Amino acid sequence: MDTALPNHLNAQLFIDGEWTDAESGRTMDVVNPATGGVIGALAAATAGDVDRAVQAAQRAFDGGAWRDMPVQQRARILNRFADLFEADLEQFYKLETLNNGRPISETRAQISRLPQFYRYFAALALTRRSDVIPIEGPYLCYTQRVALGVVALMTSFNHPLMILSKSLAPALATGNSVVIKASEQTPLTTVRLVRLLVEAGVPKGVVNVVNGEGREAGAALASHPLIRKVVFTGGTDVGRSIGEAAARNFALTTLELGGKGAVILFDDFDMERAVNGAAFAAFIGAGQTCVCGARILVQRSMYAEFLERFRVKASGIRVGDPTDPKTQLGPVISERSRQRILAMLERGTQTGAKLLTGGTVPQALKTGFFIEPTVMYDVPPESEMGQDEVFGPVTVVIPFDDEADAIRIANATQFGLAASVWTQDVARAHRVASKLEFGMVWVNDHHRLDPASPWGGFKNSGVGRETGIESFDQFSEPRAVTVNTSGKTVDWYADDGELKRLN
Structure with missing residues (x-):
């Protein structure tokens, strides 16, 4: 070559x-x-x-x-x-x-x-x-x-x-x-x-x-x-x-x-690991992957601190020339895709979602199809931003009260491709994973693929x-x-009075 x-x-x-x-x-x-x-x-x-x-x-x-x-x-x-x-x-x-x-x-x-x-x-x-x-x-x-x-x-x-x-x-x-x-x-x-x-x-x-x-x-x-x-x-x-x-x-x-992946963060998990894991899930591939962490579900007791630390993390991601080894986020695939994503963000803010960071085109990048890494919060789970696939560098943060609430919110979607559970409680990890209506569930990680592991989803x-x-x-x-090993062939039509097997 x-x-x-x-x-x-x-x-x-x-x-x-x-x-x-x-x-x-x-x-x-x-x-x-x-x-x-x-x-x-x-x-x-x-x-x-x-x-x-x-x-x-x-x-x-x-x-x-x-x-x-x-x-x-x-x-x-x-x-x-x-x-x-x-x-x-x-x-x-x-x-x-x-x-x-x-x-x-x-x-x-x-x-x-x-x-x-x-x-x-x-x-x-x-x-x-x-x-x-x-x-x-x-x-x-x-x-x-x-x-x-x-x-x-x-x-x-x-x-x-x-x-x-x-x-x-x-x-x-x-x-x-x-x-x-x-x-x-x-x-x-x-x-x-x-x-x-x-x-x-x-x-x-x-x-x-x-x-x-x-x-x-x-x-x-x-x-x-x-x-x-x-x-x-x-x-x-x-x-x-x-x-x-x-x-x-x-x-x-x-x-x-399609997918609307859920990243479920419980309050017993280390905050720094939670922030880093959620950022990886949300923004790898500029969010253009069906298994991305499109919904970050955060236990309410850690919600405020997580928002602040996640804002800092997301806003610090380096956007730029993808051929530069220092670049951490590239463009979306086309101008049409970028305009579709920006339109979704505008509708989201109009219906009550709040912008934590990002949401615009980076001013320093005059060419290409770039969008800043974007985080929205206080997003109603049933809204367009909480339900529909964005397929861009956009994620939403949604609070939950307890384990049952997290499972309910995570499963309340037409999609069922991938989710992740982040907790130090081993029993909880298995318990929640078994109740999630997704074809793939990761525990304390996200977006992992191996040729030996089946990849696919439920529902839509x-x-x-x-x-x-x-x-x-x-x-x-x-x-x-099926091989007849008896060495005999049944004469089905013989009038011998014997009970013969049909099947």
């Missing part, structure tokens, strides 16, 4: 082993959110391009070069890819920071763990056992795991490589072919990753990329009749439409959708799980094989 990033980056389509432009020739600008400047061109796929990619993936699957490859060899290729990925990490850090505006310190910390995901699922492919099922009679019954076929992986702008890797690794490890649709705002690291997959030895047609707008390329991919599973990360409304489109073809879905936060054995198994279907 090249060691320097070019000044202008192209994101072509990758179909049947070839890089190609969209059949229409149309392109879209790729923008650096830290400057607002154009840094590349994105081939905008049409429905015809999507069909070509899916057909290529289906041919590759039917041909069996990857699906029928001995699992030991498939695992070797994935491990070889992980080594190539690891050797190229420095360029991935820079490219993802350039494309989505996350501080280089964040992209370095996140992307450095991703080769582990491919090694983990390669290991699962080697070690995951099928079942032998005890059934009545002289029969041996066992299961086989069968790859689904062509899988669509549709990722979002906030964590392009991490979100892709959570599903690409198990999809490939189980023998599927894939068609990737990256966010049109952040396609660049996906393109670089696919080049490494080819270099590692993944056969032609097994991995395909269709870039472009969600309403055209994404919609065509989700509804394509050959797609056997759709994995999507994004907003709840779009996820619902994708789920409906996939269901018409009886395709499986894994949908990681989606269905299915990424990572873990659960994800691995959801990229295949079980086949039951």
